[in-house]
Amino acid sequence: MTAQLGESVELLERALAYTGTRLSEVDESRLGRRTPCADWRLDDLLAHMEDALDAFTEAAGGAVPVHSAAGRPGRVDVIRTKACELLGAWSRPGPGDVLVGGVDLPSRMLVATAALEVTVHGWDVAQAVGSPVPIPEALAAALLPVARTAVAPADRGVRFAAPRPVPADAPAATRLLAHLGRRT
Structure with a gap:
């Protein structure tokens, strides 16, 4: 594993720790709640998260096939298991580049x-x-430089809302969320 990939894996580990704690508060009675994404309920978000974890894990093998996860009970436990699999997959030596939809991406950027x-x-x-x-x-x-690189203008209105204005000296978390179109 290269030093750059190691840095990305460490960043992923921190992200998984933060999100794992957030998932501990999810129970079946909350699945219908709205999320910050306009038309999504919590259950929709969890399905998306599960699908994304699958894709990022499969990328460790060098390619990402596209499929989606159907809603089901016990999703949070499945997400926790898949999060561990994702970290494990990228903690071993992986491909230099990953083929995603016909585009080669450097592994460190993908992670x-x-x-x-x-x-x-x-x-x-x-x-x-x-x-x-x-x-x-x-x-x-x-994560802020990653977001600035990964979110292209073509993603706006499709996967992300328009960036929200915030002061340049706002906390990094506020700037990150604003860049991704979220209100804090």
Whole structure:
């Protein structure tokens, strides 16, 4: 594993720790709650998270096939298991680049993007369950350059809302969430 990939894996480990704690507050009675994403309920977000964990884990093998996870009871336990599998898959030597939809991505960027996705959706879960725990500043600061690289203008209106204005000296977590179109 290269030093750069190791840094991304460490970032992923921190993201999984933050989100794992947020998931501990999810129970079946909260699955219908709204998330910060306009038309999504918590159950929709959990299905998306499960699918994303599968894709990022499969990427450790060098390619990402596309499929989606159907809703089912016990999803949080499945997500926890898949999160462990994801970290394990990227903790071993992996491919230099990963083929995603016909595009080669450097492994370190893919793992850092997984950390971004895991963290922000952990924040979304916290909002949905009514326990708004902020993203740790050091984690947010490390993820901000990843978000600026990974979220292209073409993603706006499709996967992300428009960025929200915040002061340049706002905390890193506020700037990260604003860049991704979320209100804090």
